[in-house]
Amino acid sequence: MKVGNWYSFRGIHVSLALVALVIFTTLLWTWENNPIITTLRSTQEWYHMPSEFPVEVPVESVGTTKVKKSEEKSIAPIKENRTKVELDIVRPPAVDSIPTESPKNQYNQDVRSSSRSEVCNFAKGRWLADSRRPLYSGFGCKQWLSAMWSCRMTQRPDFSFEGYRWRPENCDMPEFDRSAFLRKMQDKTIAFIGDSLGRQQFQSLMCMSTGGEESPEIVNVGWEYGLVKHRGAIRPDGWAYRFPKTNTTILYYWSASLCDLQPLNSTDKNTDIAMHLDRPPAFMSQFLHRFDVLVLNTGHHWNRGKLTANRWIMHVDGKPNEDQKIAEMGNAKNLTVYSVARWLDLQLVSHPRLKVFFRTMSPRHFFNGDWNTGGSCDNMVPLLNGSEVMQEGSSDSTTEGALTGTKIKILDITAISQLRDDAHMSRYTTRGTLNSSDCLHWCLPGIPDTWNELLVAQI
Numbered sequence: 503m504k505v506g507n508w509y510s511f512r513g514i515h516v517s518l519a520l521v522a523l524v525i526f527t528t529l530l531w532t533w534e535n536n537p538i539i540t541t542l543r544s545t546q547e548w549y550h551m552p553s554e555f556p557v558e559v560p561v562e563s564v565g566t567t568k569v570k571k572s573e574e575k576s577i578a579p580i581k582e583n584r585t586k587v588e589l590d591i592v593r594p595p596a597v598d599s600i601p602t603e604s605p606k607n608q609y610n611q612d613v614r615s616s617s618r619s620e621v622c623n624f625a626k627g628r629w630l631a632d633s634r635r636p637l638y639s640g641f642g643c644k645q646w647l648s649a650m651w652s653c654r655m656t657q658r659p660d661f662s663f664e665g666y667r668w669r670p671e672n673c674d675m676p677e678f679d680r681s682a683f684l685r686k687m688q689d690k691t692i693a694f695i696g697d698s699l700g701r702q703q704f705q706s707l708m709c710m711s712t713g714g715e716e717s718p719e720i721v722n723v724g725w726e727y728g729l730v731k732h733r734g735a736i737r738p739d740g741w742a743y744r745f746p747k748t749n750t751t752i753l754y755y756w757s758a759s760l761c762d763l764q765p766l767n768s769t770d771k772n773t774d775i776a777m778h779l780d781r782p783p784a785f786m787s788q789f790l791h792r793f794d795v796l797v798l799n800t801g802h803h804w805n806r807g808k809l810t811a812n813r814w815i816m817h818v819d820g821k822p823n824e825d826q827k828i829a830e831m832g833n834a835k836n837l838t839v840y841s842v843a844r845w846l847d848l849q850l851v852s853h854p855r856l857k858v859f860f861r862t863m864s865p866r867h868f869f870n871g872d873w874n875t876g877g878s879c880d881n882m883v884p885l886l887n888g889s890e891v892m893q894e895g896s897s898d899s900t901t902e903g904a905l906t907g908t909k910i911k912i913l914d915i916t917a918i919s920q921l922r923d924d925a926h927m928s929r930y931t932t933r934g935t936l937n938s939s940d941c942l943h944w945c946l947p948g949i950p951d952t953w954n955e956l957l958v959a960q961i
């Protein structure tokens with residue numbers, strides 16, 4: 503092309519703008535019409551991932567968050583190095599190391615805010631009694647709260663667990679203010695992708711953002727994301743709602759394993775399902791370009807029982823997995839968490855406005871048995887085991903390890919929530935036929951509200 507001629511042309515600005523517009527529109531059109539392109543590309547990048555496994559792999563006991571001391575130690579130095587490097591690059595030397603009030607336009611200051619959250623560890627701090635909690639009433643928010651998680655609607659006699667907030671030791675964490683939050687999220691989309699604990703966090707954010715008040719103006723936009731109830735299904739795979747005043751969208755998509763799931767026989771209702779350990783959920787690749795904030799989680803479906811019940815068959819590299827080592831649950835989960843993290847880290851290059859958070863494992867508190875053998879969590883006195891978290895690293899070593907060296911932020915709630923055995927559904931669960939307690943899900947309002955306060959402070 504004769505570049506020189508362009509510069510002598512009088513209407514240069516108009517022409518360039520037109521050309522840009524045409525190219526942009528074409529690109530956009532191609533993208534919208536061929537989400538498959540994204541998927542194919544992703545899959546390709548995906549395959550470059552090395553999947554070597556050490557011979558001696560400690561298999562995580564499913565659903566618990568115990569971490570061996572040695573693992574914690576081996577991770578901490580890596581993190582320190584990463585912090586140092588980032589600080590050297592992005593921080594002007596004169597800036598004080600103590601984080602100050604976040605600037606108004608912080609949303610677009612990717613570099614700065616990422617260094618800020620590295621400097622200050624939101625997961626280190628203490629629970630404090632606070633009469634201004636909860637952030638919405640458990641008698642309200644009927645529009646967004648599932649009845650099964652509304653403890654105020656059960657026979658539970660004590661609600662002291664509602665009256666606490668988390669105070670990070672070294673970070674400034676402004677009070678959650680719903681109008682400020684929605685203004686900050688103007689024209690933006692927040693997506694939660696994960697298991698039922700992710701759904702709890704989604705419902706919590708809906709309640710926090712509405713203050714639990716009736717909000718008939720909020721629009722169900724699930725159809726925009728294909729989140730509709732299909733014939734025969736109990737419910738859709740997710741939900742999406744838009745706040746019309748600020749054009750903020752909050753959505754949740756159920757992906758308990760963060761794997762791509764593909765039925766092996768699309769005409770058979772009882773078909774086995776290929777669970778691609780090394781491919782992100784198709785929903786995520788398809789809609790990633792529409793998200794501004796993405797919050798992932800996984801954890802409690804990585805056990806043999808869930809896999810069998812869901813008819814999930816592990817696949818790696820597009821083929822049924824035959825590697826016995828990968829087949830071990832802890833290793834399969836590790837492979838997936840690392841794969842998702844690596845895939846998203848690559849995607850961030852082409853999605854500069856996107857912020858990705860990986861929420862760490864939500865702890866369970868079954869005592870004297872497991873979920874199906876009469877385990878319970880009857881304590882209703884808050885913080886019997888102390889109110890502080892002083893450790894530097896996360897108690898969720900898998901997630902922490904997978905995020906090391908990526909631009910994905912850790913939303914580390916494991917140790918914080920570990921102190922809150924008093925705040926589960928416990929025996930007041932309205933769900934299930936088993937004579938047992940729910941020491942996995944949390945009462946709402948409750949602990950997932952704190953997760954969202956930590957999230958909002960870091961967006």
Ligand SMILES: *[C@@H]1O[C@H](CO)[C@@H](O)[C@H](O)[C@H]1NC(C)=O
Pocket residue numbers: 579580582583
């Ligand atoms: C990280 O820092 C520690 C000391 O703080 C050092 O021993 C180690 O070699 C560093 N690792 C890397 C990868 O730079």
Ligand SMILES: *[C@@H]1O[C@H](CO)[C@@H](O)[C@H](O)[C@H]1NC(C)=O
Pocket residue numbers: 689690691749751
């Ligand atoms: C609403 O937000 C979306 C981004 O989520 C944007 O594409 C759209 O233009 C906005 N609509 C209006 C009416 O501002």
Ligand SMILES: *[C@@H]1O[C@H](CO)[C@@H](O)[C@H](O)[C@H]1NC(C)=O
Pocket residue numbers: 767768769770771
């Ligand atoms: C798929 O399922 C249908 C209905 O059960 C069955 O008739 C068909 O043979 C299956 N196809 C394959 C390739 O297994």
Ligand SMILES: *[C@@H]1O[C@H](CO)[C@@H](O)[C@H](O)[C@H]1NC(C)=O
Pocket residue numbers: 552553554555556559560833836837840
């Ligand atoms: C998890 O996978 C990563 C990447 O393959 C590997 O480096 C790490 O050692 C694995 N961790 C465990 C506990 O298996």
Ligand SMILES: *[C@@H]1O[C@H](CO)[C@@H](O)[C@H](O)[C@H]1NC(C)=O
Pocket residue numbers: 867887920921923
């Ligand atoms: C409290 O701490 C003790 C000792 O570490 C532990 O055995 C117990 O399970 C903890 N209780 C809760 C509710 O976490």
Ligand SMILES: *[C@@H]1O[C@H](CO)[C@@H](O)[C@H](O)[C@H]1NC(C)=O
Pocket residue numbers: 937
């Ligand atoms: C159900 O739980 C209650 C209280 O934990 C116990 O007393 C009762 O025996 C249990 N019933 C069955 C059928 O296990």
